[in-house]
Amino acid sequence: MPSMAQGGLNSSVQNNKPNPKSPTASLFSIRQKIAQHRKSLPIASVEKRLIEEVQKNDILIIVGETGSGKTTQLPQFLYNAGFCQEGKMVGITQPRRIAAVTVAKRVAEECDVELGQRVGYSIRFDDTTSTSTRLKYMTDGLLLREALLDPHLSRYSVIIVDEAHERTVHTDVLLALLKKVQRARLKPVGENGPQQNSVLRGCQGRKISPLKLIIMSASLDARVFSEYFGGAKAVHVEGRQHPVDILYTAHPESDYIDAALVTIFQIHLEEKVGDILVFLTGQDEIESVERLVQERLQHLPEDKRKLLPLTIFSALPSEQQMQAFAPAPTGFRKVILATNIAETSITIPGIRYVIDPGFVKARSYNPSKGMESLDVVPASKAQTLQRSGRAGREGPGKCFRLYPEREFEKLEDSTKPEIKRCNLSNVILQLKALGIDDIIGFDFIDKPSRGSIVKALEELRLLGALTDECKLENPVGYQMSRLPLDPVYSRALILANQMNCLEEMLITVAVLTVESIFYDPREKREEARASRNHFASVEGDHLTYLSVYRESDEFLEKRKVAGSENKIDKIMKKWCKDNFVNSRSLKHARDTYRQIREHVEQMGFTVSSCGNDMLEFRRCLAASFFLKAAQRQLDGTYRALESGEIVHIHPTSVLFRSKPECVIFNELMQTSKKYIKNLTIIDPLWLTELAPHHYKSAEPV
Numbered sequence: 001m002p003s004m005a006q007g008g009l010n011s012s013v014q015n016n017k018p019n020p021k022s023p024t025a026s027l028f029s030i031r032q033k034i035a036q037h038r039k040s041l042p043i044a045s046v047e048k049r050l051i052e053e054v055q056k057n058d059i060l061i062i063v064g065e066t067g068s069g070k071t072t073q074l075p076q077f078l079y080n081a082g083f084c085q086e087g088k089m090v091g092i093t094q095p096r097r098i099a100a101v102t103v104a105k106r107v108a109e110e111c112d113v114e115l116g117q118r119v120g121y122s123i124r125f126d127d128t129t130s131t132s133t134r135l136k137y138m139t140d141g142l143l144l145r146e147a148l149l150d151p152h153l154s155r156y157s158v159i160i161v162d163e164a165h166e167r168t169v170h171t172d173v174l175l176a177l178l179k180k181v182q183r184a185r186l187k188p189v190g191e192n193g194p195q196q197n198s199v200l201r202g203c204q205g206r207k208i209s210p211l212k213l214i215i216m217s218a219s220l221d222a223r224v225f226s227e228y229f230g231g232a233k234a235v236h237v238e239g240r241q242h243p244v245d246i247l248y249t250a251h252p253e254s255d256y257i258d259a260a261l262v263t264i265f266q267i268h269l270e271e272k273v274g275d276i277l278v279f280l281t282g283q284d285e286i287e288s289v290e291r292l293v294q295e296r297l298q299h300l301p302e303d304k305r306k307l308l309p310l311t312i313f314s315a316l317p318s319e320q321q322m323q324a325f326a327p328a329p330t331g332f333r334k335v336i337l338a339t340n341i342a343e344t345s346i347t348i349p350g351i352r353y354v355i356d357p358g359f360v361k362a363r364s365y366n367p368s369k370g371m372e373s374l375d376v377v378p379a380s381k382a383q384t385l386q387r388s389g390r391a392g393r394e395g396p397g398k399c400f401r402l403y404p405e406r407e408f409e410k411l412e413d414s415t416k417p418e419i420k421r422c423n424l425s426n427v428i429l430q431l432k433a434l435g436i437d438d439i440i441g442f443d444f445i446d447k448p449s450r451g452s453i454v455k456a457l458e459e460l461r462l463l464g465a466l467t468d469e470c471k472l473e474n475p476v477g478y479q480m481s482r483l484p485l486d487p488v489y490s491r492a493l494i495l496a497n498q499m500n501c502l503e504e505m506l507i508t509v510a511v512l513t514v515e516s517i518f519y520d521p522r523e524k525r526e527e528a529r530a531s532r533n534h535f536a537s538v539e540g541d542h543l544t545y546l547s548v549y550r551e552s553d554e555f556l557e558k559r560k561v562a563g564s565e566n567k568i569d570k571i572m573k574k575w576c577k578d579n580f581v582n583s584r585s586l587k588h589a590r591d592t593y594r595q596i597r598e599h600v601e602q603m604g605f606t607v608s609s610c611g612n613d614m615l616e617f618r619r620c621l622a623a624s625f626f627l628k629a630a631q632r633q634l635d636g637t638y639r640a641l642e643s644g645e646i647v648h649i650h651p652t653s654v655l656f657r658s659k660p661e662c663v664i665f666n667e668l669m670q671t672s673k674k675y676i677k678n679l680t681i682i683d684p685l686w687l688t689e690l691a692p693h694h695y696k697s698a699e700p701v
């Protein structure tokens, strides 16, 4: 792979400094600092060569160290080189929402423009772009949705797929789609090469020219991508902005949570100024470390307590995630407890220390059993490299890996592509909506197993999205593809609309999207259980969630709480604490409810409620989730009707003790046992009545 050594600098800073006493002086100095910072990035020295490579190659793979400036600078180089003329845009995709948002804000600041003007971001439920936007940061999933409306992606001159090493299912599908779009936008190859004079018409009759594609990461196996794109050129941007010292433990740690806590306090008490970023595996773990940090702080002398724990995980509402990006109050050190959503692309100002216990929660899926599992597994080398890359972005940093160096050598190089370990029904429905019919023959970079494709097609057929010939032809299928939800939840909303319980289903789906609506501290388990009883419905978890949500609504209503979001948040937090409800999860559920409600209303649905007729709502749950039904066996275990698996009711379910005869459930998870979660009691006869195409005879047992 040719590399680009650091050479001359291309950016320039203005020399005509204003009077230091003038009001514009401080603004000038901020601008000057930013300009100097940009000049100092390794990528700045190769701007001209990179642009030449983009001009010469329709597909370019760029590998460069973390922090070298790929994500923030390359789009600006392309803008300056004229790639956004005639209203065209450069699109930059990120696997994570948080990265799309924070990077766009930073680039807008660097360009000295208002966010949403030249530079903007667009993520599910939050679009800041305008007709003036030329550099558009977005999630890979969002670009896939855009392709539904504009199959040639005709508004883009260049698309940059950033952090491609993450190999999310959306990145993989997007790469395949972009390959197709690029071909469609090329004229038949003539003597002048492929990229000249080619003009097609976009969906709105606009002229469209060839599409440039750039694939980018710091930890990319460039060969895999190059081969996939028929020998595409790969270049390496050399140079790292600031050094990061990597430190390992001498021996393996038996308890990585405890080791992380010890390291947090060691840094806090012994190291120089600088904030700390700790990578943990999930919301529960993060919240328990947050509490432990608070507790241990109480044992420190008053003047040593200035450590502020903050959190970042995907179920946290965006504005709360953003709190981690604000500077710590004077004299305080921030310790940010994050999942791997903070692993790539983002720069959190102030971070000098990273603590990496070396684990990640990874989803896997067994299509034949329809069973998902979420296991804590060792992170890959690519992930650990990204993690250490979060230190050293503003100055030299340190990364504390909580395992011995010999363990690092044993890690997998990269993470197994998500497409090989997830339920594909969502992706396949989207591909179908994009007009891609032959899923098995589709040109994936890594083919998912035939078994999981067949299973997903079957599921979509049973949900009524596809015809018996696996074609997307009916209105229900199109409606389902328009909703940004798992097909089974989209179907549930469509059915609820017909059965007059859309309001109840919207709440249910919103609550099901959060990790856990209840707060269950180990030390107060009994008290928490007693409080949960107050919400508990004998008919199951879904109705219990409804009552939590509704009681929180009534509480706000009674108080006639008006005023700022902050005031509402405060009051809600107190209510949640008293009722052992997880306030962050509830807030997330409320936001999601609002967003999905907007979607269904745009689709022309009227949100009506079944009032107290919970029978109708349970019938609707049965009609929606009939693929996940389970029947009690003589020995008290359950048999999942679809797969025949022997399963157990999860102890967190309100039905754990009552053991009803027949239930529907939303999740089948393998942890210490095969557990079903989120259950509602149903009459087994409903299955044959409401899903006769699946349960043909009158005996589902």
Ligand SMILES: Nc1ncnc2c1ncn2[C@@H]1O[C@H](COP(=O)(O)OP(=O)(O)OP(=O)(O)O)[C@@H](O)[C@H]1O
Binding pocket: 041, 064, 065, 066, 067, 068, 069, 070, 071, 072, 073, 102, 103, 106, 217, 218, 241, 344, 345, 346, 347, 349, 389, 392, 393, 394
């Ligand atoms: N929000 C921000 N606030 C302050 N500085 C920032 C911010 N975003 C980026 N930077 C600075 O710009 C540098 C380059 O960031 P950029 O995201 O372009 O690098 P990258 O090569 O894409 O890194 P990675 O591979 O880790 O995504 C960072 O190291 C940091 O110094």
